[in-house]
Amino acid sequence: MAGRPKIFDKQQAIEKATEVFRNKGYDIASADELLDAMGIGKGSFYLAFKGGKQELYVRSICQFAENFSQKMTQSIENSEDQIQFIKQLFLHLADPKDCHVERGCYLGNALVQLSEKDEAIKKITAELLKGLQEIFAKAIKKAQRNGQLKTKEDAQILAWHLTNLWNGIHVTRRMEISPTILHSLIEMNLRLLE
Template sequence: MGRPKQFDPDVAVGKAMDVFWRKGYAATTPQDLVDELGIGKGSLYNAFGSKHALFERALERYRDTQSLALVELLDQPGPVRPLLRSAMELLIETDLGPSGRRGCFAVNTATELGGRDEVSTGLVQRMFERTEGAFREAVERGQRTGEFAPDRDADAAASLLLATLVGMRVIARAQGGRERLGRIVDAALAAL
């Protein structure tokens, strides 16, 4: 009798994230996951418990990598406005890049499962809150350095930037178009 195939759960979560991101939660079947991960259904369920539990882990992985990258970019020294532009342009390149127009995994999850799946909705909310918090800190830093008006409501500016970011990611997925997305970035930064 052969030994069961060994696999790295961390690698499996990354591969599962790609499947869920590409297809969405509902359209991803357990067989899709088994095929992508190269393991049996029994191993899938023994390691992760359920399709939904694996989805949660994938969404957490996305949150930890994508949100952290944005926060780190905005935390760099230097003028804030160019950092905000770089962050938004990086997301444009990500959304229109070689992996195809699959949008933002969190935004996709919000539109597919928001309000119907408490756990997934909570994960997305916390990701949006982290992103909005990073924007707020950047705006406040820009106010301290004189880049932005000191009487500007930093919370409102951060909410505007988050809404802009989410909207851009939906537009990128549906239509693409660097020129249109660039105009959106220009308008959002001009509002600061």
């Protein structure tokens, strides 16, 4: 006789699964590794995630994206110099060792890995990029009003440039791991924020 499904905290279980996806990638993460990390059995898993591994991954990205956007918004709003904060955020992307610190790597990898394979993930990642663009645009507009930025470029376009840079640098880092090259590339792009 099968036991009753285990009651568990879905949000916490998704966080644990996120670590597996983040470290292994969607394709390589096995069901056993995910179940082990989440601390649940197959019965509980399929009751909670009827769409299986793919549903778990989509929910993982959603939860992670929401947390990432909240932390990003708070960090930028709480910084004394929002433009300097944004510049440092990007410059940290030049060091592959900082991927575990920056945590946005998971989202960048999701954009690259699956956004074209699955419509739900494509929609989530598009919303994430739009949200990131809005965070950047708000900071740029504020800096332009306060005279921190000399540029008269449209804040929305500058914000899309930064969003494109954030997205692109995650792709480039998969091929080029030299911190020197990545740092130079990022600095060149950030010259628009002067």
